[in-house]
Amino acid sequence: MTGCLPATILDAMSEEPRNNSVLKLWRKIPEQVRHLLVPCVIILGGSLVARHFFVPSDFGLYGHYRASSVVQNAEREIKFAGSAACSDCHDAEVAKKKSGYHQGVSCEACHGPAAAHTQDPENVKPYVPRARSHCLLCHEYQSSRPTGFPQVVADSHNPVKPCITCHQPHDPKPPQVPKGCDACHAKIQRVIAVSRHANVQCTICHETDKQHSVLPRQHPPKTPQTRELCGGCHAQDAKSDKEIPRVNMNSHGEKHLCWECHYPHMPEAH
Numbered sequence: 001m002t003g004c005l006p007a008t009i010l011d012a013m014s015e016e017p018r019n020n021s022v023l024k025l026w027r028k029i030p031e032q033v034r035h036l037l038v039p040c041v042i043i044l045g046g047s048l049v050a051r052h053f054f055v056p057s058d059f060g061l062y063g064h065y066r067a068s069s070v071v072q073n074a075e076r077e078i079k080f081a082g083s084a085a086c087s088d089c090h091d092a093e094v095a096k097k098k099s100g101y102h103q104g105v106s107c108e109a110c111h112g113p114a115a116a117h118t119q120d121p122e123n124v125k126p127y128v129p130r131a132r133s134h135c136l137l138c139h140e141y142q143s144s145r146p147t148g149f150p151q152v153v154a155d156s157h158n159p160v161k162p163c164i165t166c167h168q169p170h171d172p173k174p175p176q177v178p179k180g181c182d183a184c185h186a187k188i189q190r191v192i193a194v195s196r197h198a199n200v201q202c203t204i205c206h207e208t209d210k211q212h213s214v215l216p217r218q219h220p221p222k223t224p225q226t227r228e229l230c231g232g233c234h235a236q237d238a239k240s241d242k243e244i245p246r247v248n249m250n251s252h253g254e255k256h257l258c259w260e261c262h263y264p265h266m267p268e269a270h
């Protein structure tokens, strides 16, 4: 009969006429269960040995927690000084930031940990985040940000230029309040600003009453109605710049309105 070795030995031992109650009990267990019990005992014993070596001795002193981790964390080097520390030497920046939009953003959120700098300001200089990518960590458009949090789409919000050419980082109010059509149609303005129509004024295509800016719904501007409006620049005989691409008004797009195929605020020709 084949079987695992310890069980066989125990079986052999059990043949001896000894009045051992443990062995009697063992013999009562069905053979297939006896075979399973052996690996169970090995795994359980192994786990107890592993627990002895791997669980730190101070685990459980304060409940389900490793007591010495408090001491270990307390021993780590302190890297952040806290905003209050900066005011000793940089009162100009502190004062400026206090009343601006960034009053809730701590100095070290942008300049990085600066405890070493406060100890030795001449030799240790904090990080100065001049790149666009830094501001975008907080301001790039993401639908998950809270409603009303100021966000921009970097590809269309004054691309190329560093943010700090227009926004002072310690008091980042926008350089001017938007006026004109983009005060209310900022989305369209931002789209058109990066399109081939960037230099075509809104009012060339939309005849707009002055009152529209005051009572917009009562005085809606005109939206183009005919193909000829676009033809004014794109017809073959139009008196517009030579660089502007031309189409044959009689055959191109047949009788459809041009903006059934081209989005007028971002025209593309694929």
Ligand code: HEC
Pocket: 081, 082, 083, 085, 086, 087, 088, 089, 090, 107, 108, 111, 114, 115, 117, 118, 121, 122, 125, 126, 127, 128
């Ligand atoms: C003990 C005085 C002192 C404290 C405290 C201090 N600084 Fe400075 N900081 C200086 C000096 C001095 C300079 C160098 C000025 C210079 O080079 O013109 C400096 C320069 C800087 C610069 C410019 C670095 C550069 O490369 O141009 C930044 C940014 C700065 N500190 C941030 C901070 C921040 C943030 C804190 C608070 C955590 C802080 N400092 C606390 C004294 C201090």
Ligand code: HEC
Pocket: 083, 086, 087, 090, 093, 094, 097, 102, 105, 106, 107, 108, 109, 110, 111, 128, 129, 130, 164, 169, 170
């Ligand atoms: C929103 C990010 C941001 C925060 C918050 C911020 N800074 Fe700055 N800081 C900058 C940037 C960006 C510059 C570089 C400005 C430049 O080059 O025109 C700068 C420049 C500086 C400089 C160098 C001065 C200079 O004009 O070259 C000092 C000093 C400084 N910051 C200190 C502070 C202190 C102190 C605080 C907290 C009161 C703080 N900053 C908060 C982004 C920040």
Ligand code: HEC
Pocket: 101, 102, 104, 105, 109, 110, 134, 135, 136, 137, 138, 139, 148, 149, 150, 163, 164, 167, 168, 169, 172, 173, 174
């Ligand atoms: C750590 C996050 C953080 C970083 C980094 C950051 N900002 Fe801000 N910013 C804020 C917060 C918070 C506000 C205030 C939002 C509010 O008032 O609801 C704000 C407000 C602003 C506003 C005001 C918008 C308005 O009209 O309401 C501008 C502009 C701005 N930040 C530009 C910048 C620029 C430029 C940089 C890079 C130098 C920058 N921010 C970096 C968090 C950040």
Ligand code: HEC
Pocket: 132, 133, 135, 136, 139, 150, 151, 152, 154, 157, 158, 161, 162, 163, 164, 165, 166, 167, 174, 175, 176, 177, 178, 186
């Ligand atoms: C050429 C100048 C210029 C540059 C460069 C610039 N901005 Fe602006 N920013 C403006 C103006 C003007 C406004 C106000 C009008 C508007 O919303 O477009 C503004 C508005 C904002 C607002 C407020 C938007 C809102 O809806 O309240 C934020 C936030 C902002 N900018 C962040 C940035 C960041 C971040 C960068 C760099 C990635 C940057 N800006 C680069 C000029 C600039």
Ligand code: HEC
Pocket: 180, 181, 182, 183, 184, 185, 202, 203, 206, 208, 212, 213, 214, 216, 217, 220, 221, 222, 223
């Ligand atoms: C004070 C805010 C405001 C200003 C400034 C403004 N608009 Fe409007 N505009 C509106 C509103 C509100 C509507 C109506 C939107 C709606 O009905 O969904 C509108 C609608 C329009 C329409 C659509 C009309 C239609 O029939 O669908 C056009 C085109 C338009 N505006 C162009 C302009 C132009 C061009 C300018 C600049 C000369 C301008 N707007 C300035 C608020 C404004």
Ligand code: HEC
Pocket: 181, 182, 185, 188, 189, 192, 197, 200, 201, 202, 203, 204, 205, 206, 223, 224, 259, 264, 265
């Ligand atoms: C090249 C001509 C052209 C220019 C330039 C132009 N538009 Fe339009 N716009 C149109 C046409 C055509 C429609 C009608 C689209 C339709 O009915 O599908 C329209 C529709 C609109 C509408 C209503 C529909 C919508 O998309 O919300 C608004 C608002 C509007 N334009 C605002 C503006 C503003 C603001 C500007 C300047 C920043 C501008 N437009 C520049 C041609 C133009």
Ligand code: HEC
Pocket: 196, 197, 200, 204, 224, 229, 230, 231, 232, 233, 234, 240, 243, 244, 245, 258, 259, 262, 263, 264, 267, 268, 269
């Ligand atoms: C005031 C003159 C003007 C008017 C009116 C005008 N466009 Fe344009 N259009 C331009 C200019 C300028 C360009 C860009 C030429 C260049 O890239 O050199 C252009 C480019 C285009 C392109 C080519 C885009 C590409 O990727 O090659 C299309 C398509 C277009 N316009 C469609 C229209 C439509 C549709 C209308 C009417 C709603 C219209 N345009 C009205 C001036 C105009």
Ligand code: HEC
Pocket: 227, 228, 230, 231, 234, 245, 246, 247, 249, 252, 253, 254, 256, 257, 258, 259, 260, 261, 262, 268, 269, 270
């Ligand atoms: C049925 C859809 C359709 C209509 C309607 C239409 N177009 Fe186009 N347009 C296209 C397609 C597709 C292309 C790109 C292929 C081509 O050049 O024929 C194009 C290309 C263009 C170009 C670029 C040509 C070049 O050489 O780069 C201009 C400009 C243009 N269209 C203007 C217009 C104007 C103006 C109208 C209205 C009079 C108009 N389109 C109506 C589909 C249309």
